[in-house]
C-alpha cells in the first residue's frame with residue numbers, strides 16, 4: 237500500500253502505482269519465461285539421456301547445441317527476472333525533466349538501478365545512461381549531457397528525488413542543493429549494513445566526474461578518509477562495464493585489495509549494481525602465480541610489530557624510488573654484464589662473437605633469455621642461408637645451449653644476489669630460510685626476473701583497480717605495470733600509510749605514472765562532523781572537509797587499570813547489544829594486542845576477531861587491529877589502547893587518525909596509565925565511575 241501522505245506530488249503517487257503494475261506484469265512474464273526455459277532444458281536433457289544409444293551422432297550434436305543455447309537463454313532470462321525483482325523493490329530514485337535546445341516541450345526521465353523498457357517505452361533509465369548524468373551534474377537551469385551522437389544542450393526544468401522501498405514511496409522531494417544535502421544526510425545516518433553498499437542515489441558531483449571519466453587510461457584518486465574512494469572505484473567499474481559492454485566484461489576486471497576481509501567487505505557492491513562479481517586478489521597471491529615452483533617467500537609481517545634494525549633498513553631501502561632506479565640501472569647494464577659471447581663455430585660455419593653481440597643487442601627491451609633465443613634463431617637462419625651444399629648444421633636448441641653457456645650468471649636467483657654485490661650492499665639481501673625470500677625481496681626479485689626470464693602477463697585483465705595505493709612500494713608498481721599493461725584505477729590516501737618503513741609519496745607515484753590523471757577528494761562522508769573534527773585534531777589534514785552531519789562527540793575515558801578498561805569495554809558491548817547500531821569495532825594498535833583482547837572478551841561476550849588470515853567481515857562486535865580495520869567502517873568504534881606508550885610518534889599520529897576515522901556515528905577512546913598526547917585534552921571525560 238502506498239502512503240500518500242508523505243508525497244506532496246499526486247502525479248508521482250499515480251506514476252509509481254502505474255509503474256508498479258507494469259513491473260508486476262513484466263515480472264510475471266519474466267517468471268514464466270524462466271519456467272518455460274527450465275522445462276525445455278530439462279525435457280531436452282531427459283530426451284537425450286533416454287535415447288542416448290539410438291540418436292545418430294549428427295542429431296546428438298544438434299541436440300547438444302540446442303541444449304547449450306537453451307542454457308544461455310535461460311541464464312539471460314534469470315538475469316532479466318532478477319533485475320526486475322530488484323526494480324520492483326525500488327524502481328527509481330530520481331526524475332529529471334529536460335527540454336533539449338531544439339525542442340518545445342520537456343520530457344521526464346526516471347532514473348533507477350537498471351533500464352526498464354515496457355512495450356517499446358523506456359520507462360526507467362539506468363543510472364549509468366548518458367541522460368542520467370543530468371541528475372548528478374546539474375540543478376535546474378541550463379544543462380547538457382553527452383550522448384553517443386554528441387552533446388545535447390538544453391534546460392533542466394525539474395529535478396525530483398524519491399525513496400522507494402518495497403514498492404512504497406517513503407518520500408518524494410522537489411530537489412535543490414539543500415534537499416540533496418538532506419537526502420545525503422539521511423543516507424549517511426543509517427547504521428551500516430554488513431557490507432559496503434551502492435550509493436547511486438546520492439553520488440556527489442565531484443564523485444560523478446570520477447565515475448564517468450572515460451578518457452583517463454590511468455586514474456589516480458587521492459582522497460581523505462571516508463571520501464568514498466572505494467565506493468567510487470567500484471561504481472566506476474560498474475559504469476565502464478555498462479558503457480563498454482562489448483569490449484569489457486566482469487572477467488576482464490581485477491581488483492587488487494590489501495586483504496581478504498577487505499575483498500569480502502566490498503564484494504557486494506558490483507553484484508548489487510547488477511554486474512557479475514569481480515575477481516579480487518592480493519599482492520601475495522599475484523606473487524604466488526609468478527613464483528610457483530621457482531622460490532618460496534614468507535608472509536608480510538605486521539608492519540606495526542617491532543623488528544630488528546637491520547630488517548627495518550632492508551625494508552626501508554627496498555621501498556624507495558631510488559631502489560627502483562638502481563634496479564633499472566642494473567637492468568640496463570645487465571646484457572653486457574651477463575652475456576660474454578665467444579665465436580660460435582660448427583664445422584665450416586662460424587658466427588663470430590661481435591656478430592653475436594650485435595644480434596643480441598638488437599633485441600633490447602626483451603628479457604635476456606628471450607634475447608638469447610632470438611639470437612640463436614638468427615645464427616640458425618644465417619647458417620641455413622649459407623648452407624648451399626646442404627651439409628649438417630646445428631639445431632636451434634643446440635645453438636641456444638651454447639649461447640646459454642656464455643652467460644656469466646645462469647639463473648635469476650643468482651642474479652638477484654649479484655645485484656646487491658653490484659650495488660656494493662650485499663648485506664641488504666638476507667634469506668629467512670632455505671629457498672625462501674623475505675617479503676621485501678619478493679617484488680624486487682620478480683622485477684629482476686622479468687628482465688632475465690620474463691614475466692607472465694595477464695591477457696584477460698583489461699582494467700585493474702588498486703586500492704590502498706599508499707601501502708604498495710614503487711617496485712611493486714613497477715612489477716604490476718608489467719603484469720597488467722592495461723588501464724588502471726588507483727586509489728588511496730597517503731595520509732593513511734600503514735607501514736612505518738615505507739619511504740615514498742604521492743609525488744613518487746606521479747613519476748611512476750606520468751601519463752595518469754590525478755584527482756583529489758577532500759569531502760568526507762563516513763563519519764559525523766564531531767568525529768571528523770576530532771580526527772582532524774589528531775592529524776591536521778587541512779583539506780579535509782567533513783560533511784555536516786551531527787552526532788555525539790567522541791569521548792576519551794581514563795581507566796584506573798587494565799581490569800577497569802575491560803569492564804568498560806564490556807559495558808559498552810552490552811549497551812551496543814541493547815541499542816540500534818549494527819556494528820561495533822574494538823580496535824587495537826597491533827594484530828597481537830587485538831588477539832589478546834579477543835581472548836579476554838570472548839570469554840563472556842559474543843565477539844569475532846579479524847586477523848590477517850581472516851576472510852570475511854560480519855556485523856556485531858569485531859575485535860581487530862588498525863592494519864585490518866583499514867578500509868572498513870563501524871557504527872561505533874572503541875579504540876582500546878589510547879595511551880602514551882602506544883601513540884607518541886608522528887607515525888602513530890597517522891595510525892590514530894586511521895582508527896578514529898573508521899567510526900561512522902560514535903567513537904570512544906580508552907586508556908590506562910598515561911594518555912596519548914596526540915589527542916587534544918578538550919575531549920577528555922572525567923575519570924570513570926563504574927556502575
Ligand SMILES: Nc1ncnc2c1ncn2[C@@H]1O[C@H](COP(=O)(O)OP(=O)(O)OP(=O)(O)O)[C@@H](O)[C@H]1O
Pocket residue numbers: 420423424433435438439440443459460461462463464465466467468729732761762866867868869897
Ligand atoms: N555520495 C555518497 N552517498 C552516500 N554515502 C557515501 C557517499 N560517498 C561516500 N559514502 C559513504 O561513505 C563511507 C566511506 O566510503 P568509502 O569507504 O568508499 O571511503 P574511502 O575514501 O575509501 O574511505 P577510507 O579511505 O577512509 O577507507 C561509506 O559508508 C560510503 O557508503
